Amino acid sequence: MPSRHFALAITGASGAVYGVRLAEELLRGGHRVSLTVSAAGFAVLGEECGLRWEGEPERVRAALDAYFEGLPGRIAYHPVDDLFSPIASGSAAPDAMIVAPCSMGTLSRIACGNSGNLLERAADVMLKEGRPLVLVPRETPLNAIHLENMLKLSRLGVRMIPAMPGFYHHPTTVEEMVDFVVGKVLDAIGVEHRLFKRWGSE
Template sequence: MTSAQPVPTTVNLAITGASGAQYGLRLLQCLVAAGCSVNVMVSRAAQVVIATETELSLPGSVSGMQEVLGRYAAAKPGQVRVFGREDWFAPPASGSGEKAPLVICPCSTGTLSALATGASNNLIERAGDVALKERRPLILVTREMPLSEVHLDNMLRLTRMGAVVMPASPGFYHRPVSVSDLVDFVVARILDHLNLPQTLVPRWGRNRDDDPAGT
């Protein structure tokens, strides 16, 4: 963890339509377990991807989605709040709202492009715009391959603006034995950048004495 960055009590989490819905859902569970309040935004495309890639099916209504996600993450009442696509009164929509970091996980290349060009056509894009202009932590968990020049240019522009572009590229040095292990690797890195404790993946070098050869 980084001592210079405060430990957040609230985290804004956006899930967009890129493949890799498991990353966002697992992150939600971990944020709740860490005691954070989570403001959740789910794009329409993300609802389709979640239904395709997981056993979870989200209702169309905001209240129904909030109930399902809260139950999924084992949240306390009020700990997970879901906001609709055009809820401009949601806390993430304004710089005068709570100073919370924003994680877009996974982040589609469409959302990446919107943020790089300052578009604010929906709440997720507006939340990203607010994070950038207010110099708040913004983590973009991109999931796409191969990357075009447009994608790379947008990533560079956003990095220069202060965002952290964190592609969902799990490592293998922790010897994963399941898909869940790979998901946890990426989520652990996100938690590190949020300055939240994590026990999902051992720290680099932690097991060095047990295996001096590093094999």
């Protein structure tokens, strides 16, 4: 399959590992990734994954290059306040965008068309251009506002893939549970993978 371009956003919801693993798999497949991370997303990356990537853009880019070194794809970092980034324009819209994990605040602002930063603007671009947008909500319990916002976006064609691992493949590690969710995201954007055993397969 030819190389494709994906926008990936990491917010401050718990579950930063989903975004990191997704980036790894996309790069392993030789794809191009445009990454943006919210301020809270950087904090969660440090707290949950031990990844201290925050700082000036050049420092972040160096950290990303070191972490993903050896993978054939290309990753580009775009600061969340950079509204001049290519992914902020419909004329340079990526093939698909994924927000993993997606906080309820981010989901709400996307649902309202409130494009106050690059992450939200890039998601709005995907909606207006009719490109695939996938959100990985990570919150529990969900209140009526959360559910109404998800329904609103779902009716617009946004794919909702909650961070809900399956257990029919008998996972034995946290990594296997993470891979199940990441695999579901890859299915939604048409990227082949072998992250989990499919039901009925040998």
